[in-house]
Each structure stands twice: as C-alpha cells, then as structure tokens.
Amino acid sequence: MKKNAIVGQSGGPTAVINASLYGVVYEVLNREDSFGTIYGMINGIEGFLNGSCMDMKPLEMSGELEYIKTTPGSYLGSCRYKLPEDLDNSVYVRLFDKFQEMNIGYFFYIGGNDSMDTVSKLSRHAAKTGSDIKVIGIPKTIDNDLIETDHTPGFGSAAKYIASTVREIAVDASVYDNKKSVTIVEIMGRHAGWLTAASSLARKFEGDNPVLIYLPETDFNPELFLESVAKTLETTPNLVVCISEGIHDENGTFVCELAGDVGIDAFGHKMLTGSGKYLENLVKTRLGVKVRSIELNVCQRCSSAMLSATDQKEAIASGAYGVKCALDGETGKMIAFRRIHSEPYTVDYVTADVNVVCNREKAVPPDWITKAGTDVSDKFLAYAKPLIQGQVNIPFENGLPKFAYRK
Amino acid sequence: MKKNAIVGQSGGPTAVINASLYGVVYEVLNREDSFGTIYGMINGIEGFLNGSCMDMKPLEMSGELEYIKTTPGSYLGSCRYKLPEDLDNSVYVRLFDKFQEMNIGYFFYIGGNDSMDTVSKLSRHAAKTGSDIKVIGIPKTIDNDLIETDHTPGFGSAAKYIASTVREIAVDASVYDNKKSVTIVEIMGRHAGWLTAASSLARKFEGDNPVLIYLPETDFNPELFLESVAKTLETTPNLVVCISEGIHDENGTFVCELAGDVGIDAFGHKMLTGSGKYLENLVKTRLGVKVRSIELNVCQRCSSAMLSATDQKEAIASGAYGVKCALDGETGKMIAFRRIHSEPYTVDYVTADVNVVCNREKAVPPDWITKAGTDVSDKFLAYAKPLIQGQVNIPFENGLPKFAYRK
Numbered sequence: 001m002k003k004n005a006i007v008g009q010s011g012g013p014t015a016v017i018n019a020s021l022y023g024v025v026y027e028v029l030n031r032e033d034s035f036g037t038i039y040g041m042i043n044g045i046e047g048f049l050n051g052s053c054m055d056m057k058p059l060e061m062s063g064e065l066e067y068i069k070t071t072p073g074s075y076l077g078s079c080r081y082k083l084p085e086d087l088d089n090s091v092y093v094r095l096f097d098k099f100q101e102m103n104i105g106y107f108f109y110i111g112g113n114d115s116m117d118t119v120s121k122l123s124r125h126a127a128k129t130g131s132d133i134k135v136i137g138i139p140k141t142i143d144n145d146l147i148e149t150d151h152t153p154g155f156g157s158a159a160k161y162i163a164s165t166v167r168e169i170a171v172d173a174s175v176y177d178n179k180k181s182v183t184i185v186e187i188m189g190r191h192a193g194w195l196t197a198a199s200s201l202a203r204k205f206e207g208d209n210p211v212l213i214y215l216p217e218t219d220f221n222p223e224l225f226l227e228s229v230a231k232t233l234e235t236t237p238n239l240v241v242c243i244s245e246g247i248h249d250e251n252g253t254f255v256c257e258l259a260g261d262v263g264i265d266a267f268g269h270k271m272l273t274g275s276g277k278y279l280e281n282l283v284k285t286r287l288g289v290k291v292r293s294i295e296l297n298v299c300q301r302c303s304s305a306m307l308s309a310t311d312q313k314e315a316i317a318s319g320a321y322g323v324k325c326a327l328d329g330e331t332g333k334m335i336a337f338r339r340i341h342s343e344p345y346t347v348d349y350v351t352a353d354v355n356v357v358c359n360r361e362k363a364v365p366p367d368w369i370t371k372a373g374t375d376v377s378d379k380f381l382a383y384a385k386p387l388i389q390g391q392v393n394i395p396f397e398n399g400l401p402k403f404a405y406r407k
Numbered sequence: 408m409k410k411n412a413i414v415g416q417s418g419g420p421t422a423v424i425n426a427s428l429y430g431v432v433y434e435v436l437n438r439e440d441s442f443g444t445i446y447g448m449i450n451g452i453e454g455f456l457n458g459s460c461m462d463m464k465p466l467e468m469s470g471e472l473e474y475i476k477t478t479p480g481s482y483l484g485s486c487r488y489k490l491p492e493d494l495d496n497s498v499y500v501r502l503f504d505k506f507q508e509m510n511i512g513y514f515f516y517i518g519g520n521d522s523m524d525t526v527s528k529l530s531r532h533a534a535k536t537g538s539d540i541k542v543i544g545i546p547k548t549i550d551n552d553l554i555e556t557d558h559t560p561g562f563g564s565a566a567k568y569i570a571s572t573v574r575e576i577a578v579d580a581s582v583y584d585n586k587k588s589v590t591i592v593e594i595m596g597r598h599a600g601w602l603t604a605a606s607s608l609a610r611k612f613e614g615d616n617p618v619l620i621y622l623p624e625t626d627f628n629p630e631l632f633l634e635s636v637a638k639t640l641e642t643t644p645n646l647v648v649c650i651s652e653g654i655h656d657e658n659g660t661f662v663c664e665l666a667g668d669v670g671i672d673a674f675g676h677k678m679l680t681g682s683g684k685y686l687e688n689l690v691k692t693r694l695g696v697k698v699r700s701i702e703l704n705v706c707q708r709c710s711s712a713m714l715s716a717t718d719q720k721e722a723i724a725s726g727a728y729g730v731k732c733a734l735d736g737e738t739g740k741m742i743a744f745r746r747i748h749s750e751p752y753t754v755d756y757v758t759a760d761v762n763v764v765c766n767r768e769k770a771v772p773p774d775w776i777t778k779a780g781t782d783v784s785d786k787f788l789a790y791a792k793p794l795i796q797g798q799v800n801i802p803f804e805n806g807l808p809k810f811a812y813r814k
Contacts, residue, residue, distance in 0.1 A: 013582050043585045050585075073578035077585065164807050165706060171480035171810055172709035175420050178450045178457075178484065204812060294704045299572060302579035305712035308806070388806035399715070399795040400571050403578055405611060 002034065003105025005323075007056070008041035008048065009074040009140075010081070010111035010118065014154025014301050015161070016315035017140045018404075020110045021076065022069040023319020024138065025056045028106075034327055036103065042406075044079035045109075045118055049094065054406075067404035069316070070394040072302035075404060080114065083121045092125045099133055106134050106326045110319070112141035112152075116334055116358035123332030123354065134326040137334035137354050138319050142301045144194035145361040148352035149336035153318055154301070156311030156387035159198035161303045162187060162296065163388060166202040166242060169294060170209035174238045182229060182283050183240045184293040185210070186276030188300050190246045193217050193364045195300065197376045198384055199242035209240035211375075216246035217363050218373035220255060225279070226286055228374055233289065245275055255279065304401050309390025314347070321349040345386035409441065410512025412730075414463070415448035415455065416481040416547075417488070417518035417525065421561025421708050422568070423722035424547045425811075427517045428483065429476040430726020431545065432463045435513075441734055443510065449813075451486035452516075452525055456501065461813075474811035476723070477801040479709040482811060487521065490528045499532045506540055513541050513733045517726070519548035519559075523741055523765035530739030530761065541733040544741035544761050545726050549708045551601035552768040555759035556743035560725055561708070563718030563794035566605035568710045569594060569703065570795060573609040573649060576701060577616035581645045589636060589690050590647045591700040592617070593683030595707050597653045600624050600771045602707065604783045605791055606649035616647035623653035624770050625780035627662060632686070633693055635781055640696065652682055662686065711808050716797025721754070728756040752793035 007024045009017055021040075028038040042052035054076075059065045068075050084091055099107070109119050119137035126133050139146050144155035166185055173183045187196040193215025200213055211232050214220055220243075232239050248254045256275040276293035283291045318335045325333060333351035340346040368380045395402045414431045416424055428447075435445040449459035461483075466472045475482050491498055506514070516526050526544035533540050546553050551562035573592055580590045594603040600622025607620055618639050621627055627650075639646050655661045663682040683700035690698040725742040732740060740758035747753040775787045802809045 009582075013579055043583070047585060052585075071578065072575050074582040078582040079585070080583075160806060164712065165710070167807060167810065168479050168709040168711060169705060171478065171812070172420055172705050175416075175481040175485040176450070176487075178454055178459075178486070201807065204810065292705075294706075295702065297701045298576060298579045298699075299701075299706070302575040303572070303712075304575060305571065305710075385805065390806065391803060396798060398792065399567060399797065400574060400608065403574065403611065405578070 001103070002036045004036040004103050005038040005106040005108065006041060006053070006102070006104050007038060007108040007110070008044045009076050009078050010044040010109060010115040011078060011141070012301060013072065013074045013078065014140050014142050015072050015157035015303060015307055016153050016312050017110055018068045018071050018073070018075045019312045019315035020138045020140060020153055020319040022065060023316035024108050024110070024323055025059070025065060027320035027323040029057060029060050031323070031327070035106070039102065040076045043077040044081060045083070046079035046081035047077060048098070049091070064404050067395065067402060070304055070307065070392060071403040072304050075406065082114070083118055087121065087125045087128055095122070096125070096129065096131055104133060106136070108136050108138060108322055108326070110138040110140050112139070112143070113146055113358055113360060116354050119334065119354045120332065120358045126331065134329065134331040136322045136326045136330065138322045139334055139336065140315070142195060143189055143192050145192040145363070146357060147360050147362045148334070148357050150339040150347065151337060151387060153311060153315035155194060156308035157306065158195055158300050159201065159384055160308045160388035161300055161306040162195055162198045163201035164306050165296060166199045166210055166240065167204065170202060170240045173240055177238055179290065180233050180237050181239070181290040181292070182233070183238070184276045184279050184283070184291065185240065185242045186245055186293060186295045187242055188296070189216065189244045191216055191361055191363065193244050196242055196244040197364055197380050200376050200381060201384060201388065209236065210242040211236050211239055212241040213375050214241070214243045214247050214373070215364055215369060216244045216248060217366065217369060219250040220247040221249065222282060226282065229283060230287055243275055243279065247275055304394050307392040307394065308388045309392050310387055312392050318349065325351055342382050342386055408510070409443045411443040411510050412445040412513040412515065413448060413460070413509070413511050414445060414515040414517070415451045416483050416485050417451040417516060417522035418485060418548070419708060420479065420481045420485060421547050421549050422479050422564040422710060422714055423560050423719050424517055425475045425478050425480070425482045426719045426722035427545050427547060427560055427726040429472060430723035431515050431517070431730055432466070432472060434727040434730040436464060436467050438730070438734070442513070446509065447483045450484040451488060452490070452502070453486035453488035454484060455505070456498070471811050474802065474809060477711055477714065477799060478810040479711050482813065489521070490525055494528065494532045494535055502529070503532070503536065503538055511540060513543070515543050515545060515729055515733070517545040517547050519546070519550070520553055520765055520767060523761050526741065526761045527739065527765045533738065541736065541738040543729045543733045543737065545729045546741055546743065547722070549602060550596055550599055552599040552770070553764055554767050554769045555741070555764050557746040557754065558744060558794060560718060560722035562601060563715035564713060565602055565707050566608065566791055567715045567795035568707055568713040569602055569605045570608035571713050572703060573606045573617055573647065574611065577609065577647045580647055584645055586697065587640050587644050588646070588697040588699070589640070590645070591683045591686050591690070591698065592647065592649045593652055593700060593702045594649055595703070596623065596651045598623055598768050598770065600651050603649055603651040604771055604787050607783050607788060608791060608795065616643065617649040618643050618646055619648040619781045620783060621648070621650045621654050621781065622771055622776060623651045623655060624773065624776060626657040627654040628656065629689060633689065636690060637694055650682055650686065654682055711801050714799040714801065715795045716799050717794055719799050725756065732758055749789050749793055
C-alpha cells in the first residue's frame with residue numbers, strides 16, 4: 001500500500017518558503033505511483049499535535065497551488081516549537097501514533113536551524129523505535145546562516161530586496177545633495193551579517209552608497225563609528241550606512257541594548273530592536289548633522305516584488321529534490337547546495353546530515369570583511385551576485401499582487 | 408529667436424517625479440520649432456541661485472533620459488527653499504537677470520504646494536515687472552493633498568506600494584495564526600490621510616486586514632483605540648492596524664509628541680516620528696499581547712518596484728501638457744486632473760490657478776471615513792482603485808533596477 005507524505009513549515013517565513021512548499025507538493029502529486037496523498041501541517045509540528053492539518057491535493061485541482069509559488073508568508077502557517085530533548089517523551093509517541101493513523105511514510109519540514117532540530121529529533125526517534133518514516137529537512141532562512149550548504153533558499157530574494165531598497169533609499173537621500181545628511185539602514189541578521197553584507201550590491205559605481213557597512217561578525221565601537229561617519233561625510237554629503245540589527249560592542253553587548261528594553265523569544269534568543277534608532281540619536285547629538293534611521297523590518301522577508309528568479313527556482317528544486325531523496329530511502333538529511341562555479345553560476349543539490357546542521361550558525365568569513373570592519377570584500381560580491389539574478393513575474397489582480405491564502 | 412526652457416524639482420521626491428521631468432524634457436526637445444534647449448536646475452531654485460544647472464539635451468542623445476523615467480528620487484536634486492514674500496526682494500532681480508542671461512522664456516517647476524508657492528511668486532513678479540516668462544507648475548506629491556485637482560502624480564504609485572506592502576505584512580503576520588498578535592503600520596501623511604487610506608486596498612476579502620485604519624482627519628483617542636484593538640483581536644487573531652504619522656488627539660497634540668522630541672523643518676512643519684512605536688508600547692503594556700510596529704518610511708515614495716503604470720503615464724503626460732500650456736501663453740498655472748469617470752477611468756488635463764493651490768492642503772472628505780473613525784468607506788475605494796492600475800517593467804542590470812544618476 002502506498003504511503004502518504006506530510007509537509008510543514010516552521011520558523012520565520014521567507015519570500016520563497018512557499019515556493020519550497022510548492023516544490024514538495026508538486027513533486028509528490030506527480031509521483032502517483034509512489035505516494036498516496038500529501039497532507040499539510042497547519043502551524044507546523046505544534047499545530048499538527050493539536051490535530052490541524054489539510055489535504056494538499058485539492059489545491060492542485062483548484063489551481064491555488066500555482067499562486068502559492070509566489071505568495072509570501074507561510075501558506076500552512078508556522079510555529080516556533082522545540083521538541084523535547086528526551087526522545088522517550090510522550091510527545092514523540094503521540095506524533096508517531098498520528099503518523100501511523102494517517103499512513104504517513106514521508107515527513108518534510110521546511111525551515112531554518114531550529115526546524116532542523118525537529119528533523120533531527122524525529123529521525124533519531126524513528127531510528128530508535130524502528131519506524132521507517134523518512135524525515136527530510138528543506139532549508140529556508142533569509143539569514144543564510146545554515147552550515148553544510150553554500151547558501152539557503154530565501155537569502156537570494158531577501159538580498160535582492162535589500163540591495164534594491166538600499167539603492168532606492170540612497171537615491172532618495174541624495175536629492176538634497178547640497179546639504180549633508182546621514183541615513184542609517186537597519187537590516188535583519190541576529191548573529192550573521194549575510195543580509196547586511198548584501199547591501200553592498202546596491203552600489204551603482206565605485207565609492208557609491210552604502211559607503212559604510214557594519215556586520216555583527218566584528219565588534220562595533222561607537223566612537224570609531226562616529227569618526228568614520230564624520231570623515232566619510234567630507235566626500236559623500238548624503239551618506240548611507242547599513243548596520244546589522246545584531247551589532248555589538250567588544251563585550252558582546254548589543255548596541256540596541258544600550259537603547260532600551262529587549263525581550264527573549266521562545267528559543268531563548270534575545271529579541272532585538274532599535275540599533276538604528278540609537279545610532280541616529282548618537283549622530284544627531286554628537287555630529288549635529290541631519291540624520292534618519294530606517295528599519296527594513298519584515299519587508300525583507302515578505303516582499304514579493306523583488307523575488308530572485310534564481311532563488312525561487314532553487315527553492316522549488318530543493319523541495320522536489322527532498323521528495324526524491326526520501327523515495328531513495330534517505331532520512332535525517334537536509335537538502336543542501338554545493339556550488340560548482342560562480343561564473344557561470346552552477347550548483348549541485350546534495351544532502352547534509354541534519355544532526356550536524358541543527359542549532360548551529362554560519363557567519364560571514366572574516367576575510368570577506370575589510371580590515372577596518374566597515375565594508376565587505378569582493379569575495380562577498382562574487383558569492384552573492386549570482387543569487388539575486390533574474391526577475392519573477394508575479395500574478396496581479398486589480399493592480400495588486402494576487403496571493404494564495406487558506407480559506 | 409527661440410527661447411530656452413528651464414525645469415526644476417522641489418520638495419520631497421516621489422516614484423514618478425522623474426517621469427514628470429521626462430515628460431517636460433521630452434516634450435520640449437520634440438518641439439524644436441518652438442524651443443532652443445532646456446536646462447535643468449540642480450537643487451531647484453536654491454541651487455539655480457548658486458549657479459547650478461545643466462543642459463538636458465545631451466541626456467536624450469545618450470539614452471539616459473529613458474532611464475530617468477523609472478528612476479526614483481529627484482534626478483536634478485531638490486530643495487526646500489521659500490522665496491521671500493516681498494516681490495521686490497533682490498532675490499527676484501537676481502533670478503530674472505539670470506533668466507534673461509540664459510534666454511529663458513519658460514520656467515517649469517515640479518513639486519507640491521510649497522513648490523507652487525514658488526511658481527506663484529515667480530509668476531506674480533513676472534507680471535509686476537512686465538516679464539513675458541511663462542511659469543508653470545507640474546504637480547507632484549505622494550500625499551495627494553493638492554487642491555483643484557482630482558489627484559496628484561506620485562500618489563498612485565505610493566498607494567500601490569502601501570497597499571501591496573501592507574498586504575504582504577498581513578500575510579507575514581498571519582503565519583503564527585494560532586497566537587494573537589498586533590502589527591501597527593505607520594504611514595506617511597502629516598495632515599492628510601490619503602496614503603493611510605490606501606492601505607484599505609490591501610484587503611483580499613471582506614473583513615481582511617488591515618481591519619483598523621486611523622487617519623489624521625479624525626481625532627485619535629488612545630483609550631478607544633485600545634478598546635477597538637482588544638475587541639477586534641477576538642475575531643482577527645493577527646490584527647494589522649494602519650495609522651497615519653499625523654494622528655493626534657482632540658487637542659491637536661500629535662500622538663508622536665506624547666512619545667518624545669519633535670523637530671521643525673525649513674517650512675515650519677513639525678517633523679514627526681514614532682506614533683507607531685508609541686502605540687506599540689501602549690498595546691504591549693495595556694493589552695499584554697505580542698505587538699510589532701513597522702514604519703514604511705521613505706520606501707513609500709522611492710520604491711520603483713511598485714510603480715503604477717497609470718500614475719507614471721499621468722506624470723509624464725502632465726509634464727508634457729505643461730509644456731503645451733506654456734506655449735499657449737499660460738502662466739501662473741498648475742497642471743491638474745479632472746476626473747470624468749471612475750469606471751471606465753478617464754481624466755482630462757486642465758490648468759488651475761496656482762495662487763489658489765499654493766500653501767493649502769486637501770484632506771480626505773469626512774463622509775469617506777466611517778463614523779467610528781476606524782476605516783474608510785467604499786467611496787474611497789472607488790476613487791483610489793483606478794490610480795494603482797497597471798505595472799511598469801523597469802529596466803534591470805545585474806539583477807537590480809538600473810537607475811539614472813547625475814555623473
């Protein structure tokens with residue numbers, strides 16, 4: 001008897017996490033010989049534990065699946081739910097009982113490193129109990145901080161959005177170019193500066209904005225920052241500075257912690273806000289120059305207008321490749337990319353051991369950051385450029401992007 | 408002897424203020440029988456007074472003019488410079504001497520109501536001194552607050568950006584739809600709520616987010632706001648609220664003034680920031696629910712990804728129509744739109760007396776706002792929908808929008 005598959009989404013969304021969902025669902029439904037149907041977990045493993053799931057097959061019949069491909073957010077809803085460390089916990093028994101009840105043979109989970117922790121635990125529980133369910137992780141994160149893969153679906157589109165938006169902000173900031181001004185753009189990325197580094201792609205010519213770029217990989221010194229800003233203003237009257245939300249001083253204290261309260265999320269991560277606002281006030285007070293701070297906020301991960309065609313294609317393909325790997329008997333694996341060439345850009349799809357991937361983070365290499373810690377090197381540009389190539393024509397209705405949504 | 412024309416841009420940029428510049432320049436250069444060349448003032452009238460201007464003709468030859476059409480910001484640079492009230496001031500003498508020196512017969516100024524003040528004064532000085540220079544204003548403002556015109560170039564693209572971005576933010580906010588949350592989106596518009604009202608276009612179905620919309624046209628009561636948020640959360644777990652930066656209490660005190668410092672700009676306007684942040688803290692403290700605030704910031708006026716084809720077409724046409732009117736001998740006029748039908752959408756191009764337009768603001772009509780002051784009516788939707796129609800294919804290079812810039 002053919003087994004069914006189940007797919008879920010977890011963690012923060014990206015512009016292409018639904019493209020990966022599309023890839024998984026489309027591939028399963030087009031392998032009728034191998035699969036029964038495919039279910040979607042509503043709100044990930046947490047919602048599934050509460051009995052929330054849906055049959056995905058009707059979405060293909062109704063044509064809705066095509067719209068999912070270009071819809072931001074997580075179509076199935078998401079969760080931030082950490083499975084117990086103890087693999088004998090009753091939660092696992094409940095989960096695998098449900099899998100058996102629904103005749104599930106394949107489990108696909110689309111997410112970042114916290115989600116790969118779920119994949120790791122489920123596959124280890126399966127191994128321990130002799131279950132033959134195949135558990136596969138499909139990578140996603142705008143942060144690009146997963147190890148064992150060249151890059152991650154979601155990063156390319158976020159990088160394209162950041163680069164184009166910073167380019168637009170720089171153009172906007174330059175309209176009063178007979179007066180000095182500073183614009184500080186705060187970009188997502190708690191511990192890894194990949195997204196902030198992507199702002200370097202915004203430059204139209206050598207020396208163009210953003211002239212100063214600060215990643216969380218190097219310690220941030222407010223006094224040196226003020227010196228650099230003052231010096232750069234002499235040659236760039238309308239200076240654009242890009243900073244990561246996670247910049248911190250040499251003691252590891254986040255700049256935003258100097259600014260006010262911070263909270264803690266479900267995984268124990270500090271919730272950050274306000275580094276840009278803090279520096280805005282610092283520049284205003286100390287340098288007396290016109291200054292504005294802009295937080296790109298969630299638009300970095302949910303803008304459909306700047307989808308990278310390369311990113312979208314890879315997101316779909318990694319979902320489909322996950323299905324193929326599961327059928328080949330792989331489990332406890334995350335789909336990964338191995339770069340063959342940057343020019344012309346070519347990648348291979350491979351699998352990585354999910355136990356190695358989970359709960360770890362990949363930072364921007366030190367030699368991709370300039371010595372002064374105020375810019376990235378050409379190595380980053382060579383790495384990132386292929387990932388933002390190509391535009392996606394999203395469907396419009398009544399003048400606005402048409403999105404899929406659960407009724 | 409054929410006279411030359413001169414064109415300038417003033418005030419904050421829009422996504423299509425350069426399309427209007429294109430319209431003026433293209434039309435002048437294509438009427439070789441009537442015009443010599445056309446100059447551009449760098450940084451508006453302020454830069455011109457300091458001797459900054461450029462010949463625009465080479466831009467057509469080099470192909471750069473085509474890229475200007477889809478470039479955000481003000482290609483020529485901008486200024487916020489108020490001419491003296493006293494028309495006998497020596498500044499006018501200097502200006503008109505320069506005009507004579509450069510054989511200027513036509514003056515075009517692209518801007519909002521402050522810029523129309525410049526058009527008014529120059530045309531009145533010309534009338535007073537017997538100068539036959541024709542002075543024409545081309546309207547622009549994302550705020551849509553100019554009187555004597557159905558709407559203003561720049562509004563349609565900003566409205567399209569706001570509607571699509573709020574739709575994306577709402578989709579993003581709904582991924583944890585098994586948990587309650589509030590997202591507050593702060594939208595530009597100091598005294599007029601047109602842009603904030605445009606967020607209503609984001610709804611995908613009746614009752615969809617944003618469920619609550621607050622314009623500066625009605626008084627804002629923080630206690631009633633909290634009541635509405637708490638009540639709406641019962642049926643909309645992931646509530647999106649859109650507010651204008653200019654919301655104020657019944658005494659006229661801006662909500663952001665409750666939050667902290669405010670500055671004053673060159674025209675004596677209060678500089679606003681932080682209404683969203685203030686309400687975020689209020690909701691967190693009083694309702695104890697997860698809450699985030701997002702300031703759309705300058706992206707509202709500089710995003711090229713959500714250009715409205717209708718808006719761009721009208722921006723170009725209003726520039727070209729201004730040239731025609733000047734040739735017909737009109738002066739002291741602003742180009743305006745008269746709407747004939749909303750369905751099918753048709754407009755006439757007319758002229759308005761700039762002395763009536765300048766320094767005044769058009770608010771959203773009271774009967775376009777619901778009684779509770781938490782939404783806009785269908786009248787607004789019927790008005791705004793035609794203005795966001797159509798997409799513009801902007802040129803890309805290396806994966807990013809290719810923009811024109813002054814070398």
